[in-house]
Amino acid sequence: MDQVSWLRRRKPGIKDARKREVPDGLWRKCEVCGEIIYHKELERSLWTCPKCGYHFRIGSTQYRDILADPGSFVELLSGIESTDPLGFVDSRKYTDRLRDAKEKTGLSSAVLSGSARIEGRLVMLELLDFGFLGGSLGSAMGEKIARLARMAIEERVPLVTLASSGGARMQEGILSLMQMAKTSAMLARLHDEGLLHVVIQTHPTTGGVTASFASLGDVIMAEPGALIGFAGPRVIQQTIKQELPEGFQRSEFLLEHGMVDVVVHRKELRATLSKVLEFFSDDSRDEAEDTLDQARKQGL
Ligand SMILES: [Zn+2]
Incomplete structure (x- = not known):
């Protein structure tokens, strides 16, 4: 950082x-x-x-324990793993990097997906893990995100995404970039169905992840001091040849500029998320309608 x-x-x-x-x-x-x-x-x-x-910085399983009700998380789509369609080798083989990442994190891909309850409310929950190749967006992650969004549509429950990523998975080339379109298209369907998508941006949320699903939340929350952006500050500075403003691309700066709805300390994440879920839930809508009906009856 x-x-x-x-x-x-x-x-x-x-x-x-x-x-x-x-x-x-x-x-x-x-x-x-x-x-x-x-x-x-x-x-x-x-x-x-x-x-x-x-x-x-913490991993996806730690975030799972912070956000989900104890024991409520059920992992889904764990069988979807990255392959190496391009036979990619840089300083090391991509397949070796994948194997090491799996061993190190105990995860099968850079996103942990499942269903969970948050203060009793059922949601689809996906947690990106920076420890797995920088939380980069490859075809496996894209597929898991698109499928979990589809499951949220089928089950008619909200989708919660915790983002933590350095961007696209370079080792998968164009296939990685295609995931931006795929995930965005599925989230558009979720939106058309009138279902809620909450995004929590953590440090760092950058590149293709910011440029697709991590910015497509109805409510966007961010942890304090997180770097959130598309290109990094150094690249931008070199391109525009201008001094960047203080705190550029940090959560608080993005809040001031309307890109983030609320900056939340990690200790408050679960409670805030729960409040958001309650606010947009059907029962709170029913309650609001009842109140309105009563008001109408009383001629207010
Ligand atoms: Zn300190």
Whole structure:
């Protein structure tokens, strides 16, 4: 993460404490303020720094535990995995990279998809995982996202997407880019069916993922300080040859400019999501209609 801009916004002139060495395991050092945090405490604070609020990057299973009611998540579509249609090799074989990512994360692809309950409400939930090849959008992810959206349509339940991605899966070339169109088309159907899609953008949400499904939410929430954009700040700066504004492409900046609806601390994610689901649910619509009916009857 670009810590400099985070620091600037949080506390001007703070000393960079990154030189302090910490043994692995029991303790973690905050990448921003240098605070040494006991592992258990970090877990309790949902991997956010108790001192400065910095949000550590976490994986899809951690987000699953934060968002879904305990034990309610049922994984779906886990059999859909990436293949290597181009026989792609850069410094390493794509198939080797895939195998390593699977071993490292225990996931079959860069998105964990399933059904879950959030404070009792049934949703389709998909969680991107940056730890799996940068959460990049390949054909497997595209297929899983399109199919989960279709399941949400069939079941008439909301779809919740947690985004965390560096963008398109370069190793799949044009096939990766096609996933942007595929996922967007299926989400358009979800929208036509009058069903809710909530997106939570986390650090980082960039490239083709931002340019497709991660921006196609009816409600877009973002974690504080997350980098959200299409091209990175350096590329933009080099292209337009102009100094970029303070906090450019961060959640708070996007909130100010209308691209994000609400910036939510990780500890509040579940409660906020639940409120949004309730607000758009049929029973709250029924309630609102009842209130309106009563008001009409009373001649108000
Ligand atoms: Zn900190």
